Amino acid sequence: MSTLSRPCLGVFALLVASPLASPQTVKLNGPLARPIGADVRGVEVDPKGKRVVYLADQEVDDQVELYSVRPGKAPVRLNDPLLAGTDVESFQLSPDGRRVVYMAFDGASMGLRGVAAGGGPVVRIDGLTAGRVQRYEIDPTSTRVVFLGSPLGNGENDLFSAPLDGSAPAVKLNTTPEPYRFEIRG
Numbered sequence: 001m002s003t004l005s006r007p008c009l010g011v012f013a014l015l016v017a018s019p020l021a022s023p024q025t026v027k028l029n030g031p032l033a034r035p036i037g038a039d040v041r042g043v044e045v046d047p048k049g050k051r052v053v054y055l056a057d058q059e060v061d062d063q064v065e066l067y068s069v070r071p072g073k074a075p076v077r078l079n080d081p082l083l084a085g086t087d088v089e090s091f092q093l094s095p096d097g098r099r100v101v102y103m104a105f106d107g108a109s110m111g112l113r114g115v116a117a118g119g120g121p122v123v124r125i126d127g128l129t130a131g132r133v134q135r136y137e138i139d140p141t142s143t144r145v146v147f148l149g150s151p152l153g154n155g156e157n158d159l160f161s162a163p164l165d166g167s168a169p170a171v172k173l174n175t176t177p178e179p180y181r182f183e184i185r186g
Helices: none
Strands: 002-008 011-017 040-045 052-056 065-069 088-093 099-105 109-116 131-138 144-149 158-163
Touching: 040 088, 052 088, 065 088, 065 099, 088 131, 099 131, 109 144
Parallel strands: 109 131
Antiparallel strands: 002 011, 040 052, 052 065, 088 099, 099 109, 131 144, 144 158
């Protein structure tokens, strides 16, 4: 299965083509919020090729939200309702394809949330009450997310690790102030 995002009259749509099934291309995303100017972006395919997770302003014009779709099925919105004028900023699909971590603003902080790739309850992962998560990465075992964040909202970042399912609070990993980079090796 291959996926692509192809422009058509100023609109980007998520399409899939399977060389083993039909030579026809099938549109995966739902109708976009407006016919010209809305788009799909940030696409990831699960490791088995059975689900696509993507960002789009599909339901509300100029409000980017997170969706999951299986070919032949209707898309499912994964994020909780957003504040007016805010978007899902980014997302990562776990290496096993079961969970999605995304970053969105809740009125007080730009934080991480987690949800099952097929939809379900959204959990807050980072525990930050102010500030912003700067960068995040899911570990190769799909059990934890490591992130740089400013817990006090003062711009000073710390390195944290938290369970991907939000089952326990985030743990601070650094002992020296202001880590700027990290790398997870599998």
